[in-house]
Amino acid sequence: MATAQQQTPTAARTGQQFLDGLRGDAREIWLNGEKITHPLEHSQLAEAARTMARVYDLQHQHADEMLAPSPDDGRLVNVTHLIPRSREDLERRRRAIELTAALTAGMMGRTPDYLNVTFACFAGRADVWARRGNEQGAANLVAYQKLMRDRDLSTTHSIMNPQVDRSKPEAEQAAGEVALHKVGETENHITVRGARMLATLAPYADELTIYPGSDIRPQDGDYALSFALPMATPGLRFICRDSYSKQRSTFDYPLSSRFDEMDAVVIFDNVEVPKDRLFLCGDTEGYSEVITDTGWRGHIMHQAFTRAYVKLSFALGLGHMLANTTGVVRFDHIQEKLGQIWNMTELTRSSLISAEAGSHLDEGGVWYPDDRPFLALRGEMPKWLPYVNELLQLIGGGGFMATPSRADMDGPLADEIAKYYQAAGADAERRIRLFRLAWDYIGSDLGGRGELYERFYLSDSYRMTALAYKIADKSFPESLVEQFLEEPS
DSSP: OOOGGGGSOBOOOOHHHHHHHHHTOOOOEEETTEEESOGGGSHHHHHHHHHHHHHHHHHHHTHHHHEEEOTTTOOEEEGGGSOOOSHHHHHHHHHHHHHHHHHTTTOOTTSTHHHHHHHHHHHHTHHHHTGGGOHHHHHHHHHHHHHHHHHTOOEEEOOBOOOSOTTSOGGGGGGGTSBOEEEEEOSSEEEEEEEEEOOTTGGGOSEEEEOOOSOOOTTOGGGOEEEEEETTOTTEEEEEOOOOOOSSOTTTOTTTTTOOOOOEEEEEEEEEEEGGGEEEESOHHHHHHHHHSSSHHHHHHHHHHHHHHHHHHHHHHHHHHHHHHHTGGGSHHHHHHHHHHHHHHHHHHHHHHHHHHTOEEOTTSOEEOOOHHHHHHHHHHHHHHHHHHHHHHHHHGGGGGOOOOHHHHTSTTHHHHHHHTOBTTBOHHHHHHHHHHHHHHHTSHHHHHHHHHHHHTTOOHHHHHHHHHHHSOOHHHHHHHHTTSSOOO
16 A cells, blocks of 8 residues: 655646546547537546546555656656566556556456556657657657656547448548548648547547557558547547446446446547657558567557456456355356356466566567467457356356346335345345346446457457467477478487
């Protein structure tokens, strides 16, 4: 917990400072046909904003684990903003990510640490961004990462172009007018037009970041862009999906009432990007290299699978408590299902430890986790987490449909509910709370969104499994076979 370390000046924001920041600008968010400029003033957005405030307060409650001196001025900053220079830095970063994920049981995948880690690794490998004469873009990126760190910004990103016709290159879909692209330039700014998806956390972000999400053809330089802008920049519009935030008590919807981080498509209507906020423009080679050569893959998977470990642990806790509450834990087939969830949880934890144990200093002086266990997980995790939902359904069975509301429990039938909804391991209220929590995890609108998110946010699992094979070191397996293909001496 927090100690006297907090006497050191801090750049890390509190929850109240985060909320004050949301009130300070007038962004253009569209939800159900309604234009929203301040998310705290909308009932379907306000509760997740308060959850985000709790995320910011958490770093002060765990200051010894989550804050460290800035390399520039010594003020305390969140450790996820720091460029790792040792194995200990990776371990400490993992602990900070784990604490953040635990606050929402891993349900919010885009808390600020996600992009903190991304831009720290980008800034650590500014040499990659500076290739082919892009020194100014690289310097802009380094300056922006320091701004993120020292102002403790909440940022979102939007790195994929809209799905129009995936059989064609992005620059040819809908005559090239849908994908984000440059349409003009002056001495001080470029002008961009088009759309990007999917800006998770958009109502709760201070800034929007754009960076590569897929390969690009050499002739499509106008589409090779990377930059960052405040959310209130003129011409930026965010169109949200349906809100999954339930306007009910936390008893009825313990997750959906608080943890809908929202997703949005971003429209750029002739938006002006100042050149000091421009990191890459027109370099199609660099557009691919900043993802492959900066170490982003290993660092972002370090964040992603730490959160996944927490989410799997939560699922294991749910399954274990469901089974014990109703007494089915004594059955072999239930124990086998719980064992499968434990296997996934432990393999994820072991992969994180293995990646840190095999970490090393990369060519740019950044400490890089061994990404081999992560590459294996990257193909499996999108299958594991949906499968966990199926296992929880089988463990809980029809009990998920025996869940009266808080209003029922406080109503005229309270005594009957207390009698008929009791369980072998809990009274009626605890049993109902547990099953409502589990259903909110696997069966509510938010639960369904979470399953889709886990399937695709790190790209398609089949492509990632094939990629893991393609880039794997096969020399030792080949040598084992080769010894039997030669004549014995």
